[in-house]
Amino acid sequence: MLSLHLDSLGKSFPGLGSPVLLVDFLAITAGERVAVTGGSGSGKSTFINVITGLERPTSGKVVWSGEDITRLSETARDRWRAEHVGLVMQDFHLFPGLSAVENVLLPARLARVADRALIARAHDLLESVGLSRPDQKIETMSRGEMQRVAIARAVLRKPGVIVADEPTASLDVEAGETVGRLLLDMAAEAKSMLIVVSHDQRLIDRLDRRITLSAGRIVADDLREEVAA
Amino acid sequence: MIRFILADLRRLWAGAAVVVLLVTLATALGVTVTLQERALRLGSARAADKFDLVIGVAGSETQLVLSSIFLQPAPLPLMPGEVLAKLSKDPRVAWVAPVGFGDSFAGYPLVGTTRALVGSTVSGFAEGRMFEKEGEALVGAAVKLPVGAEIKPMHGTAQMGGETHAGVVYQVTGKLPPTGTPWDRAILVPIQAVWHVHGLGHDHGHEEEEEQHHEGEVAASGGHDADHDDHGAVDADAPIDENFTADAPGLPAVLVKPKTIADAYKLRQEYRNGNTLAVFPGEVLTSLYATLGDAKMVLSAVAAGSQGLVAAALVLVTVTHIGQRRRQIGALRAFGAPRLSVFAIVWLELFLLVALGIGLGFLTGLAAARLIADAFTARSGIILPVGFTGEDWRMALILLGASAVLSAVPAILAYRQSPAAALRA
Structure with a gap:
């Protein structure tokens, strides 16, 4: 169970005049399901990178349940991310040559935490995302199946937050539908916070809250009830 | 991972x-x-290991070692037989053996030498026995000839257009164990037979002249006048005489085993004069x-x-x-x-x-x-x-x-x- 506080957050890149991300304050409670939208260049990717510790902000704090990850070293942030964040990306980043279950377990194995229980969980997860052949090579799968493997990989260590970056953008409608449903189910099962960057209106509509970014700033932050009303 | x-x-x-x-x-x-x-x-x-000192006519040290120890065919000039006689009587010498080359059979070099050399450098025979008569021969381990085979030597080598010595036949009486040296490919015959084949050592009176005539030829390169079948013949049953006297025929090289290291250095010094050249194979190899x-x-x-x-x-x-x-x-x-x-x-x-x-x-x-x-x-x-x-x-x-x-x-x-x-x- 993780909650997020952002405080006077700024991220700028050398050579660019205005900061690409500027958030005075943002709080997301544990278990909340949030959509992040905005045009290209609105700072969505930077937002994701900063809150997951992939990038250090230029200023401000990223506090996850009391721990400011901007103060951690790069190695410590890697370790923190491995433990607390489940990432799902638009183009999967699965590794060819390995089977589905090996892909699910790869990060855990590289971090030397893959014990018997975790291996069993990997098999269970593949089953629950609807893949019956855990030993199938990843390159022989369809894109929809691949994203389902990626989801299983993301939730393997029961992360406090699942971050999905355009998870359905490269899928057809049907596969996108399945992936969206799986993300919600998995987040609910692990009681994880879910942050989804997406343009997919059907997926956005299923989330509790919608944050809209423009030029690095939050321009709208609505709860679904309000949208509906 | x-x-x-x-x-x-x-x-x-x-x-x-x-x-x-x-x-x-x-x-x-x-x-x-x-x-x-x-x-x-x-x-x-290792091939040169068994030979402590080589003495030949003054000339190229490298050539002397290559010819006498590595049996590379090349014409070597002859030195007078008295060197051999003198060395045989020298108290500092454990054994001395003449080597005479120039003939070949089926691509294998024929080396004329003595029982002393064979007896001192290899232990025993793989097969058969030592040569006892002038018409007998030993073969090295790598020579593909059985005991009992007949050898008709050729002057020089076949590649150099040598001719077969008419009427000369050796019989193989023994095969030597392998030594890992060029001598494994050699056919060893009594030096006396080599002299006789080439018409040396029969008539002591003409030796001087004979030696002149044959200089370089025993060591052999072919291209000779047709008359060399007249050289002489081997009496196959003649006993071997290895008591060399001052009037022994000329030789391309002798191999010497000194008794001590000090003797070796003294002998090397003594035989490095104008006419002869004494070398340790090791020193030549070192420069090579x-x-x-x-x-x-x-x-x-x-x-x-x-x-x-x-x-x-x-x-x-x-x-x-x-x-x-x-x-x-x-x-x-x-x-x-x-x-x-x-x-x-x-x-x-x-x-x-x-x-x-x-x-x-x-x-x-x-x-x-x-x-x-x-x-x-x-x-x-x-x-x-x-x-x-x-x-x-x-x-x-x-x-x-x-x-x-x-x-x-x-x-x-x-x-x-x-x-x-x-x-x-």
Whole structure:
């Protein structure tokens, strides 16, 4: 169970005049399901990178349940991310040559935490995302199946937050539908916070809250009830 | 992690195979040069081991050793027989044996010598017995003739257009055990028979003149007048007389076994005057090794250069490769793989390939050196001991160490790159 506080957050890149991300304050409670939208260049990717510790902000704090990850070293942030964040990306980043279950377990194995229980969980997860052949090579799968493997990989260590970056953008409608449903189910099962960057209106509509970014700033932050009303 | 690396290598198997092949060839080149040079040195030193001192006519030291110990066919001038007689009576000499060459049979050189030499240099016979009569012969271990075979010697060698000595037939009475020297390919006959075949030593009155006439010929190169069948004949049943007197015929070389090292140096000094030349085979070989060493240095430099080129090419290829894999590496980090794991994956992947190449290179080098050595042995009789020594293992460790450092270059690049930047690319 993780909650997020952002405080006077700024991220700028050398050579660019205005900061690409500027958030005075943002709080997301544990278990909340949030959509992040905005045009290209609105700072969505930077937002994701900063809150997951992939990038250090230029200023401000990223506090996850009391721990400011901007103060951690790069190695410590890697370790923190491995433990607390489940990432799902638009183009999967699965590794060819390995089977589905090996892909699910790869990060855990590289971090030397893959014990018997975790291996069993990997098999269970593949089953629950609807893949019956855990030993199938990843390159022989369809894109929809691949994203389902990626989801299983993301939730393997029961992360406090699942971050999905355009998870359905490269899928057809049907596969996108399945992936969206799986993300919600998995987040609910692990009681994880879910942050989804997406343009997919059907997926956005299923989330509790919608944050809209423009030029690095939050321009709208609505709860679904309000949208509906 | 290993499984991930193997999956990766399987996917890129063609590139991986080329890397291994390049490293193998570059390593094998260096290894072959080193092994072959060492084998040549050891082999020739062992071949010369039994012979302490060689005395011949003043001239080229190298030629004297090559002809008398390595049995290279070349005309040697003759020295007077009295040298042999004087040495036989010298108290500082354990044994002395004349060697006379020039004839051959079926490609094997015929060497005229004495029972003393045979008895002192080999222990026992593989088959048969010592020659007792003028018409008998011994064959070296590598001569493909059975005991009892007949030998019709040819003057010079077949390649040089030699002629068969009419009416001269030796019978093989024994076969010597292998020695790993050129003498394994030799046919040994009594020196007395060699003299008689060439018409020497029958008529002492004409010896002076005979010697003039035959100078250079016993050592033999062919291209003679047709009259040399008149030289003489062997009395096959004549007993062997090995008490050499001052009027013994001329000789190309004598091999001397001094009693002590001090005697050896004194004899060498004494017989290095205007007419004769005494040499330790070792000293001649040492100067040959110096030349060999120079050649080896050039070849080693070439080999090292090729290894350097391969190393540079590998760094280039892997750095490019890492560039292409930035996204993959970034993703690994993003999903929580520790930085050290990423470093280890990239490092191990390259190091495994290079180490495999080095291992295969050493084996290939060994096999190549063995092949060359076998071909050399078949031609010369000198056995070349090809094998690895501590020096080679040290070399292997140095190469592995260097490749470990080299593999770290792309690994450090992968370690340092920011996952977010890599994913954006």
